Amino acid sequence: MGNTSNGCEDSNQQTDIGAVIRNGREILLQAFNWESKKHDWWRNLEKKIHDIAKSGFTSAWLPPPMHSCSPDGYLPQNLYSLNSAYGSEHLLKDLLQKMKQCKVRAMADIVINHRLGTAQGHGAMHNRYDGIPLSWDERAVTSCTGGLGNKSSGDNFSGVSNIDHSQEFVRKDITGWLKWLRYEIGFHDFRFDFGKGYSPKYVKEYIEGAKPEFSVGEYWDSCNYNGQVLDYNQDGHRQRIINWIDGTGQLSAAFDFTTKGILQEAVKGQLWRLRDPQGKPPGVMGWWPSRAVTFIDNHDTGSTQAHWPFPSHHVMEGYAYILTHPGIPTVFYDHFYDWGDSIHEQIVKLIDVRKRQDIHSRSSVKILEAQPNLYSALIGENLCMKIGDGSWCPSDKEWTLATSGHRYAVWQK
Numbered sequence: 001m002g003n004t005s006n007g008c009e010d011s012n013q014q015t016d017i018g019a020v021i022r023n024g025r026e027i028l029l030q031a032f033n034w035e036s037k038k039h040d041w042w043r044n045l046e047k048k049i050h051d052i053a054k055s056g057f058t059s060a061w062l063p064p065p066m067h068s069c070s071p072d073g074y075l076p077q078n079l080y081s082l083n084s085a086y087g088s089e090h091l092l093k094d095l096l097q098k099m100k101q102c103k104v105r106a107m108a109d110i111v112i113n114h115r116l117g118t119a120q121g122h123g124a125m126h127n128r129y130d131g132i133p134l135s136w137d138e139r140a141v142t143s144c145t146g147g148l149g150n151k152s153s154g155d156n157f158s159g160v161s162n163i164d165h166s167q168e169f170v171r172k173d174i175t176g177w178l179k180w181l182r183y184e185i186g187f188h189d190f191r192f193d194f195g196k197g198y199s200p201k202y203v204k205e206y207i208e209g210a211k212p213e214f215s216v217g218e219y220w221d222s223c224n225y226n227g228q229v230l231d232y233n234q235d236g237h238r239q240r241i242i243n244w245i246d247g248t249g250q251l252s253a254a255f256d257f258t259t260k261g262i263l264q265e266a267v268k269g270q271l272w273r274l275r276d277p278q279g280k281p282p283g284v285m286g287w288w289p290s291r292a293v294t295f296i297d298n299h300d301t302g303s304t305q306a307h308w309p310f311p312s313h314h315v316m317e318g319y320a321y322i323l324t325h326p327g328i329p330t331v332f333y334d335h336f337y338d339w340g341d342s343i344h345e346q347i348v349k350l351i352d353v354r355k356r357q358d359i360h361s362r363s364s365v366k367i368l369e370a371q372p373n374l375y376s377a378l379i380g381e382n383l384c385m386k387i388g389d390g391s392w393c394p395s396d397k398e399w400t401l402a403t404s405g406h407r408y409a410v411w412q413k
Contacts, residue, residue, distance in 0.1 A: 015211040015212075015213060017207060017208070017211050017212065017213070017215075017251060018251070019213070020213050020214040021214065021253065021290055021291070021361075023360075024290055024328075024360040024361030024362050025058070025355075025358075025360050025361070026058045026059060026214065026328045026361070027056055027057050027058055027323075027328075027329055027330075027331075027351055027354070027355075028057065028058070028059050028060070028061060028107070028216075028293065028328065028329070028330040028331070029052055029057040029059070029060045029061065029330070029331050029333065029336065030060075030061045030295070030298055030299070030330055030331070030332050030333055031045055031048075031052070031060040031061060031062055031333055032045075032061075032062065032063040032086075032299065032333055033299050033302075033303040033304070033332075033333050033334050033338075034072065034299045034300075034303040034304050034305050035303065035304055036063055036086065036333075037063070037071040037072050037073070037084075037085040037086060038071075038085075040087060041063065041085075041086040041087055042086055042087035042088075042091040042092050042094070042095045043087060043091060045060075045062070045095055046091075046094060046095045046098050048337070049095070049098045049099055049102050049104060050102060052102070052104055053102035053103060053104050055336075055347075055348050055351060056348070056351040056352065056354075056355055057104055057331070057351075058104065058105060059104065059105040059106075059107050059188070059189050059214060060099065060104050060105070060106060060107060061107040061109065061189075061191050061330075062086075062095075062106060062107060062108065062109065063086055063109055063299075064076065064084070064108075064109040064111050064193075065082050065084055065086065065092055065108065065109075065185075066078065066079050066080075066081060066082060066084060066111075067079075067081035067082075067083060067084060068084060068085075069116045071084075071085035072085070073085070073086070073109065073111065074111055074193065075114070075116050075160065076111050076114075076115055076116070077115060077116045077117075077118065077129075077132065078132040078133065079115075079133065079134055079177050080132075080133040080134070080177065080180070081132075082185065092185075093185070093186065096185065096186040096187070097186070100186065105188035105189050105213060105214070106186065106187045106188055106189070107187065107188070107189035107190065107191050107214075107216075108181050108187035108189070108190055108191070109191050109193060110178070110190045110191060110192050110193060110206075111193040111194070112163060112165075112174055112192075112193075112198075112206075113154075113157050113162060113163060113193065113194040113197035113198055114145075114157045114160040114161060114162045114163060114194075114197070115129070115160075115161060115163055116160060116161065117129055117141075117161055118130050118131055118132055119131070121137065121138045122138040122146070122147065122148050123146050125141075125146035125147070125161065126161065127140075127141040127145075127146050127147045127148075127161045134173045134177065136169075136170065136173070139164070139167060139169075140163060140164055140167060140169075140170050141161040141162065141163065141164060142156075142161075142162045142163070142164045143164075144156055144162070145160070145161050145162040146161065147161060147162075147164065149164030149166070149167055150164055150166045150167075152164070152197070152198065153165060153166060153198050153199035153202070154195075154196050154197040154198045154199060155196045155197055156197070157194055157197055162197060162198075163198070165198045165199065165202040171202065171205060171206075174206060175205070175206055175209035175210060178190070178206055178209065178210035178212075179209065179210045181210075182210045182211065182212060187212075188212060188213045188214070189212050189213055189214040189215065189216075190206075190207070190210070190212040190214075190215045190216075191215070191216050191217075191218065192215065192216070192217040192218065192252065193218055194218060194220075195217040195218050195219040195220075195244055195254070196219055196220065196221065199247065200217070200244050200245075200246075200247030200248045200252075201247055201248075203215070203217060203247075203248045203251075203252055204247070204248045204249040204251055204252075207248065207249075207251045207252060208249075208251070214253070215248075215251065215252040215253065216252060216253045216254060216255060216293045216328075217244060217245075217248065217252050217253070217254045217255070218254075218255055219240070219241050219244040219254050219255070219257070220255070220257055220300075221237060221240050221241065221257065222237075223237050223257070223258065223261040223262075224236060224237055230261065230262070230265045230273075232273060233276075233277070234258050234261065234262060234282060234283070235276075237257070237258045237261070238256075238258040238282075238283055238284045238286075238287060241254050241256070241257065241258060241284050242284060242287060242288055242291075245288065245291045250291070252291075253290075253291040253292065253293050253328060254284065254291060254292070254293065255293045255295060255298075255330075256283045256284040256285055256292040256293060256294045256295070256327060258282070258283035258284050259281070259282070259283025259284065259285050259292070259294050259322070259327070260283075260294075260295060260296065260297075260301070260308075260310070261308075262274065262282050262283060263283075263296075263310075263318055263321060263322075264296075264309075264310045264311060264314075264318070266375070267311060267314035267317045267318060267387070267388075268311060268314070269372050269373055270372060271370060271371060271372060271373060271374060271375040271387065271388050272370045272371060272372055273370075274321075274367070274370050274375045275367045275370035275375075279367060280365070280367075281325065281326075281365060281367075284327075285325060285326060285327040286365075289326035289327045289361050289362055289363075290326075290328075290361045290362050292326075292327040292328065292361075293327065293328045293329075293330055294322040294325070294327040294328065294329050294330065295322070295329070295330040295332065296310045296315060296318040296319060296322065296331075296332060296335065297309060297310045297315075297332045297334070297335070298330075298332060302332060302334060303334060314407070315335055315339070315343070316343065316346055316405050316406060316407070316408060317387040317388070317407050317408050319331070319335070319346070319347055319350055320350060320385060320387050320405070320408035320410065321375075321385075321387060323347070323350040323351060323353075323354050324350065324353070324354065324359060324377075324379055324383060324385045324410055325359075325363075325365060325377070325379060326359070326360070326361050326362055326363045326364075326365060326379070327361055328361050329354075331347055331351075335347070346403070346405050349402075349403040350403060350410065353383065353402045353403055353410055353412060356412070357380065357382045357383045357412055358380070359379055359380055359383060363379050363380045364379070364380060365377055365378070365379055366378040366379075368384075369386070369390070369392060371388075371390060373388045373389045373390040374386065374387075374388040374389070374390025374391075374392055375387050375388055376392050381413070382412055382413040383402075383410065383411070383412050383413075384399065384410075384411050385408070385409065385410040385411070386408065386409055387407060387408045388407060389407060393409070393411070394411055398413050399411040399412070399413060400412060400413075
């Protein structure tokens with residue numbers, strides 16, 4: 001489900017960039033963590049593609065594939081070189097071919113907020129890109145990070161030359177590069193890194209130019225806290241993410257950082273947080289589920305960086321929530337492959353129930369309980385679930401238990 005490839009070569013003219021979002025049946029895998037750069041990653045992943053496909057994932061988000069001055073890929077320099085710490089261009093193409101055969105779309109991590117220069121220019125800064133493809137001069141770098149371009153249209157990524165997307169030659173070159181990734185290399189989907197760094201109107205232009213099948217942006221903003229305590233009302237936080245989505249012409253989805261922030265506090269005995277004052281889910285999912293990419297952890301928040309980790313003893317409650325609810329759920333590699341067979345099997349069962357009951361990004365949610373130790377909800381007409389220590393089950397005899405684990409259960413008709 002969600003795959004629009006017909007086995008033929010993709011055509012720029014034929015790609016419908018709204019089809020995947022309209023379908024709403026995506027299930028994503030973040031197919032790397034912060035340490036993947038050390039482990040011959042393209043070869044490692046190729047061995048797992050059959051399992052990824054069989055488990056029900058429609059798209060796998062890969063780490064940045066281009067040459068970078070840091071092995072993780074997030075300080076790119078030569079965008080057209082796909083020899084990275086994760087493996088050679090040849091191995092990457094083998095992986096992408098295997099993914100295509102297995103009907104799992106490949107999502108490229110698009111890092112275009114900043115780019116390390118190769119040579120010193122204005123102000124003795126490394127803000128020139130001599131000797132490599134896309135050999136920009138200082139005009140390509142924002143004035144606030146040492147270049148001769150315009151002021152940034154977003155937040156600065158400190159310590160690095162930030163790209164000035166207001167320059168037409170920059171946008172033309174980036175669009176050409178994205179088309180190359182899409183149609184010559186074989187990526188289908190895009191994940192836009194550091195979405196706060198530049199105006200979402202440029203994301204709109206890049207999506208319209210390169211026509212990925214699906215796009216998601218990382219607009220990571222801080223939740224609202226009162227000291228160390230998370231505020232109940234996170235409407236301002238989710239509105240900022242929604243404003244970013246709107247700015248892309250509604251062409252891109254966005255990671256639902258609001259749901260993550262609330263959910264990881266809720267599972268600690270504050271499950272009342274999972275119902276907003278209007279009776280809806282309290283994250284982006286509650287307002288615009290077809291654009292909300294839900295997740296528990298990623299390479300920044302979890303893994304060895306652990307900047308904002310989900311409480312480890314509650315991870316399966318988190319997955320029971322996002323895999324039964326509307327939005328576009330994402331599973332993190334660590335949980336799926338590194339946390340043991342039991343976690344792997346429980347996640348696969350939840351994905352299977354989601355697919356069998358046809359839960360999609362726009363499925364209805366009726367929240368039945370939202371107490372400190374109990375949350376339960378009816379999703380669509382044929383699935384209900386609960387998380388927390390509280391005792392609960394549906395009263396109607398039509399319901400049968402579909403899957404369950406520690407502090408969660410899911411029923412189906």
